[in-house]
Amino acid sequence: MFYYDWTYIFILIGAVLSLLASAKVKSSFAKYSRVMSKSGMTAKEVAERILSEGGAGFVKVEPIAGELTDHYDPSAKVLRLSESVYSSTSVAAIGVAAHECGHAIQDEEQYFPMQIRSFLVPVVNFGNRLSMPLFIAGIILGLYNSLVPIGIFLFSFAVLFHVITLPVEFDASIRAVRILKQTNILDQKEAGMAGVVLRSAAYTYLAAAAASALQLLRLILIARNGRRRD
Secondary structure, eight states: OOSSSTTHHHHHHHHHHHHHHHHHHHHHHHHHTTSBOTTOOOHHHHHHHHHHHTTOTTSEEEEESSSSOOEEETTTTEEEEEHHHHTOOBHHHHHHHHHHHHHHHHHHHTOHHHHHHHHHHHHHHHHHHHHHHHHHHHHHHTOTTTHHHHHHHHHHHHHHHHHHHHHHHHHHHHHHHHHHHHTTSSOHHHHHHHHHHHHHHHHHHHHHHHHHHHHHHHHHHHHHHHHHHO
16 A cells, blocks of 8 residues: 555656746746846856845855755855856846845844744754654554654654745745845846746745645555554
């Protein structure tokens, strides 16, 4: 039942959603990477300006290998921009850089959802290591009232993490577009293009949250069916 059952459809749905979201963000980024901003500023320069004006000028901006690997590291106070973004003057690159700056400013302002997410990181890492081994062991041993619920409980923290991530990411994108307009780094039309890229990126977080919720539902259904047969 655990290996061959209809609940695998939940994994399939989650995988399809993730693939569609990933394709959407890559397509949008590629499209607007061909549109150079009128300001001529690189993403690095934009990031440094936004951080300075946003009260987070102490945050360093560094390049990082890979594509769309951009992120803000709150522990090191470093904003890392991918190779396709760092030196680019495109609308897409500037939008991505501004989004990551939004996270740095959230950190400086102690944005509550971001604090919760940071608190959950070690809990989620711990849960990810143990949740499935405990769940599978519980299924094999028939321990539906002990190991299986513990596995489900630990996995639920991953779902919570994805849910908390949504307001953090949405807020960072809203901040990014607003800052780009206010500083005139991008004009209205360019800011709209950057907004399209950031909205596309938001779909990936929605897909991740949906996929983890579907997986949690699957585990609960497997556990319930197992208890009925036990």
